[in-house]
Amino acid sequence: MRLFDLHCDTITELCREGGSLRHNDGDISLDRAGYLTQYVQDYAVFIPDEYRGQAAVDYFDKVYAYYRGQLAENPDLSEYGDGQDTKFQAVLSVEGGAGMGGTIEGLHHLADCGVRLITLTWNGRNELASGCFDEEDIGLTDFGKIAVAEMEKLHIVPDVSHLSKKGFYDLADTAQKPFLASHSCCDIVDNFKARHRNLTDDQIRIIAQHGGIIGVNLWKMLLGNGDDNSYDAVLRHMSHMIELGGEGFVAMGTDFDGCDIHPDMNGIQYLPGLYDYLGRHGFSEKLLDDIFFANADRFFRRLLFTN
Numbered sequence: 281m282r283l284f285d286l287h288c289d290t291i292t293e294l295c296r297e298g299g300s301l302r303h304n305d306g307d308i309s310l311d312r313a314g315y316l317t318q319y320v321q322d323y324a325v326f327i328p329d330e331y332r333g334q335a336a337v338d339y340f341d342k343v344y345a346y347y348r349g350q351l352a353e354n355p356d357l358s359e360y361g362d363g364q365d366t367k368f369q370a371v372l373s374v375e376g377g378a379g380m381g382g383t384i385e386g387l388h389h390l391a392d393c394g395v396r397l398i399t400l401t402w403n404g405r406n407e408l409a410s411g412c413f414d415e416e417d418i419g420l421t422d423f424g425k426i427a428v429a430e431m432e433k434l435h436i437v438p439d440v441s442h443l444s445k446k447g448f449y450d451l452a453d454t455a456q457k458p459f460l461a462s463h464s465c466c467d468i469v470d471n472f473k474a475r476h477r478n479l480t481d482d483q484i485r486i487i488a489q490h491g492g493i494i495g496v497n498l499w500k501m502l503l504g505n506g507d508d509n510s511y512d513a514v515l516r517h518m519s520h521m522i523e524l525g526g527e528g529f530v531a532m533g534t535d536f537d538g539c540d541i542h543p544d545m546n547g548i549q550y551l552p553g554l555y556d557y558l559g560r561h562g563f564s565e566k567l568l569d570d571i572f573f574a575n576a577d578r579f580f581r582r583l584l585f586t587n
């Protein structure tokens with residue numbers, strides 16, 4: 281089984297709490313990922329909404345130093361696309377465009393650090409756009425539009441998870457290249473948080489039509505209500521996405537170490553259970569490998585390593 285996971289908060293959590301990527305009690309550790317034959321993990325530096333400007337840049341730099349340290353400590357972990365053929369590979373992302381400090385120079389700093397994906401906002405508003413819980417949705421700002429154009433030049437992919445609805449449509453109008461939703465589900469769950477965070481059918485179709493991908497989030501709150509938030513809920517969200525946009529754009533965005541997940545799935549060691557369940561409910565081997573790995577791998581190879 282191969283895995284390409286588009287979102288986790290593991291390095292941010294470990295940097296804050298202390299601990300190593302190799303062994304820890306969180307949702308992801310390299311020692312529990314050994315069963316995977318190939319494993320690419322997006323590690324997000326999560327920028328809390330209270331940090332803006334230089335404070336956000338300083339926060340990024342602190343978590344980034346931790347990330348570099350973990351790469352140095354683990355010879356079987358290298359950066360995705362750097363030419364080393366290690367068992368584990370890392371994609372660096374920033375969750376919250378505030379990490380660029382509100383300047384294009386700040387964006388270049390992130391690019392120099394190897395950031396491949398920027399989640400434009402978290403829940404609140406920042407210099408680029410309104411987040412999904414902003415009381416007034418101003419969409420993408422002028423700076424946000426300039427930043428997105430520059431990100432495309434720098435081979436950094438814009439991520440719409442957490443972005444407001446108007447922000448999403450502004451981005452779809454502005455973007456010249458495909459964009460993604462790293463950790464989102466479908467707007468088929470009726471609770472306040474899910475209604476704001478999940479993607480409508482129209483948004484899902486637009487992402488697919490633009491050549492983008494969507495990582496399905498395992499957060500209980502986005503998957504379902506009550507007890508209905510385990511394997512069957514994941515099956516329902518993935519099937520809904522496939523109905524809307526086909527099989528080539530659905531991926532995994534676990535949100536490990538960043539949210540509350542059903543005990544059946546709350547750790548990397550449990551993913552084979554989900555994989556088997558989906559297989560028993562009509563997903564072919566090829567579709568499973570596409571969702572768990574190949575769709576994301578194809579997307580990044582096309583976008584990051586070609587002009």
Ligand SMILES: [Zn+2]
Nearest residue numbers: 375442463538
């Ligand atoms: Zn998130």
